[in-house]
Amino acid sequence: MFWIGVVEGACWPLWRRMATWSLWSLLLWEAFFPAAVHGAQVHGQVGGSVLLAAECPPGFQVREAIWRSLWPSEELVATFFRGAPETLYHSRFLGRAQLHKNLSLALQPLEPGDSGNFSVLLVDTGGRARTQILQLKVHDAVPRPVVQVFIAVSGDAQPPKTCQVLLSCWAPNISDITYSWRREGTTDFGIEPSSLFVDGQVLKVSLGPGDKSVAYSCTVSNPVSRDVATVTPWESCHHEAAPGKTSYKDMVLVVVPVALLLTLAGLLSVWHPCYSGKKQKDICTDRVAPETENPLV
Known part of the structure; x- marks a missing residue:
């Protein structure tokens, strides 16, 4: 016989409703008993993969597990109930999360915004609960310095x-x-x-x-x-000039004196136009002649 339950107009299989109730009971359990074990920091590279390991103490037989992302907003990433893993939650890790048999969570390919804290809530067959928090840091590959x-x-x-x-x-x-x-x-x-x-x-x-x-x-x-x-x-x-080539120092020693000589020559041509050519000499002669001639009275 196949039992179904009706919730808000939707027909859910009874096992599905029981799994949902179990999920919410675990979340309430963690809310009332917030003590958690802080795990190590895990590093990953953009575009690569990373494995977030769920650590269980000796004799801890896991029956149910919940993986969550705690930042920037709290999201369900993966769950494990009665031997059935589930990773199809509509979080930003949809299609990039995989839950292994040992309940470790694999993420790939990593994105820069994946950095943050993750928590895994484990419940054993005796009803004991254990929460573990891991910090993921995603880095870019370093370029050539x-x-x-x-x-x-x-x-x-x-x-x-x-x-x-x-x-x-x-x-x-x-x-x-x-x-x-x-x-x-x-x-x-x-x-x-x-x-x-x-x-x-x-x-x-x-x-x-x-x-x-x-x-x-x-x-x-x-x-x-x-x-x-x-x-x-x-x-x-020590930059030494190659054979047949001029070094930067030699170029400075030659170019600077030549530039100074050209500048001085230009100044002389401006102030002494009589020395700049035959035409200028004629102009100078015409200018000097009136000054030297004495009119007859």
Whole structure:
């Protein structure tokens, strides 16, 4: 015999109504007994997947379970009643949630707005309830960092043939990242903490002639990804002109004096038009003649 129940004009199977009542009783149970176990923080990458594990103490035989998203609004994500999992709730995770046999919740593909707290309410066959809260943080993949080299101006007090360098590492449009430096070709990092500034984003190094081939690598990372950029700073310390080519310094030494000479020549042509050509000489002669001739009286 198939029993049905009528609620507000809708015909529901009796087992469906019992499952709904069980769901609401569990939610009321949690409301009156709010004690919860806070689990670890779980990290995921945009576009990837993450597994939210439901932890059960020894001897805890789960009969019913409820997964909920607590932020930005409280939503049912998945439930488990009498051996039947359900993930078709109209939450923002519809089509992206999967409830495993061990009652762990898988989410994929992850979106930036998925970060937040999740709770799972577990009830065993003896009527005991256990609530676990997990925090999900979804991160973007870090991009390739940009390393810039800044050379200090040499002074008399500076040892000869040395180069003081500031290396700046930057990853655009990313938060929650850390910076670290490595001197390549060494067994250890070789970086003194006193040489790091701006939370490790800037590194100060002193280079000598023996460091021409030494490279430094900057690593940017977050809990789900990392990327590296490498630079050889000595190349920025001494720019030598290639054979057959003119260096920037040589160009300045030639162009500046020529420009000054042309400017002076232009000024002389303005103030002394008599020296600017034959035509100007005739004009000058015509202008001077009336001044030197004496009229006859």
